[in-house]
Amino acid sequence: MSGESPPAGAGAQDDVPVPPGLSxxxxxxxxxxxxxxxxxxxxxxxxxxxxxxxxxxxxxxxxxxxxxxxxxxxxxxxxxxxxxxxxxxxxxxxxxxxxxxxxxxxxxxxxxxxxxxxxxxxxxxxxxxxxxxITDRKHAEEHIERALAEKETLLAEVYHRVRNNLQVMVSLIGLYGRAAPEPCRGSFEALGQRVRAIALVQQHLHEAPHIASIDLRDYLHRLASGLGQLRRTGRIGVHLGGIGTGLVEPRTANALGMIVAEIVAECLDATAESVACAIAIDIDAPAGAPVRLTIVSGAGDGAESGRANIPKLGPRLIAAYAAQAEIAVTGTAATDDPLRLQLPEARVSGPA
CATH class of the missing domain: 3.30.450.20 (PAS domain)
Structure with a gap:
């Protein structure tokens, strides 16, 4: 109770009568x-x-x-x-x-x-x-609700600013690419596509139901679907398999999204427009153990040469994204050398 005393004469109830039927x-x-x-x-x-x-x-x-x-x-x-x-x-x-x-x-x-x-x-x-x-508890809950609402508003504002800035970057890259010598235009186009992929990663992070704890399987499924429509629609497929899932913080989800986007881009850069690319992602999330991902990238039958004069920066970018989120990484995503990622234990909850 509040611990405050009632006004004089208002609470003197030491000799209350016993109601009928009450012992x-x-x-x-x-x-x-x-x-x-x-x-x-x-x-x-x-x-x-x-x-x-x-x-x-x-x-x-x-x-x-x-x-x-x-x-x-x-x-x-x-x-x-x-x-x-x-x-x-x-x-x-x-x-x-x-x-x-x-x-x-x-x-x-x-x-x-x-x-x-x-x-x-x-x-x-x-x-x-x-x-x-429970007044103090209710006030605390109201304070938390207001803080969460303010946080959501701030995150929405940040997301819109980031999205607008990325759109400006894509436009600038396109302008410079069209003005560049013919041998350089492929690199500018690849850079613009990667910036669009970054925007897509940010969009799906923003749309996660619980931004502080993101369901890995749901997030990668939504992102993979978006990446499949971003470039060469109908000729890029991302298959998500494995057992279980994990809850990860935004930093880890962002790094994984960037890695998947880079693998997709690398596959598309290495093949002709008429060739389909297939990306397989397996999630291994046993209870009480770190979450691991295995990613394999490859082109379908009849693969042709991709665009020339595009720097092969994928391995360096993937290593940089993984390091930002303390993700252990090995492999190249080739069929005979899958890319293996182990998420930091402290950042992951058990399987859903």
Whole structure:
């Protein structure tokens, strides 16, 4: 409870009368309990409130009996409370409800009310309930909700700014590429495509249901689908296999997204427009062990030469992305030398 004293004369309840049908032993027990308690009859009328309750409200017992105590309910909670209690009485089931009650100083405090039905000889006799002051908890929850809303707003603003800046970069790269000598244009085009892939990675991070803890399989599935439509639509396929998944933080998800995007780009750069590329990603997420990924990239039958004069920076970029998120990496993503990634243990939860 709040610990504050009621105004003078308002809470002197040391000699409250014993309601009819309520034993003296129960009253003494209820009054000695250091929390707010109440009891109702089979019709839902209050027949007793203990001393802790009366000290809280600063009212006499006679004022609280029957439905009198409901005058202290917050107007916004009145109908909801009545509905929950009525449903419980009809079913003769325990119930729990949160509501605001006016304290002796006029302040409304949040209470958690827990009640159970009473029976005697098989006959329903009403309810016995107890209340805890949860105002501080409710305020903390409201503070957290406001902070999360502000964070989501900030993340949305950052995402839109990043997306707009990336779009400007793509446009600039395209302008310089068209003005560059013919042998250099392929490199400019490849760079622009990689920037678009970066934008796609950021988009799917932003769209994750829980940005602080991202479901790896769901994230990679959505990203792979997007990458498949970003360039050479219908001729790039990303297959996601393996067992289990893992929850990763944004830094790890971002690095993995960039790695997958680079592997896709490398495969497309190395093949002609008419050739299909296939990327296979297997997730191995056993309970209690680090999450591992195996990635294999390859072109379909009849592969032709890709574009010339494009720097082969894939291995260096993949190593740099992995290092940023403390991901252990080996291999080249070739069929005979798969790219193997092990996520940092501290960043990963168990399989879903």
């Amino acid at each position: 003296e032993a129960f009253r003494r027990f209820a009054d000695d309990v250091p929390l707010m308690m109440w009891r109702s009859d089979a019709q839902g009328r209050a027949v007793h409130h203990n001393k802790s309750w009366l000290r809280f409200t600063g009212r006499a017992l006679e004022e609280e009996l029957s439905a009198g105590w409901r005058s202290g309910l917050h107007p916004d909670d009145f109908d909801r409370h009545a509905r929950i209690v009525a449903d419980a009485f009809l079913a003769r089931e325990p119930f729990t409800v949160e509501f605001r009650l006016r304290r002796h100083d006029g302040a409304y405090r949040w209470l958690l009310d827990t009640a159970r039905p009473l029976s005697e000889g098989g006959d329903f006799r009403g309810y016995l309930g107890s209340c805890f002051d």
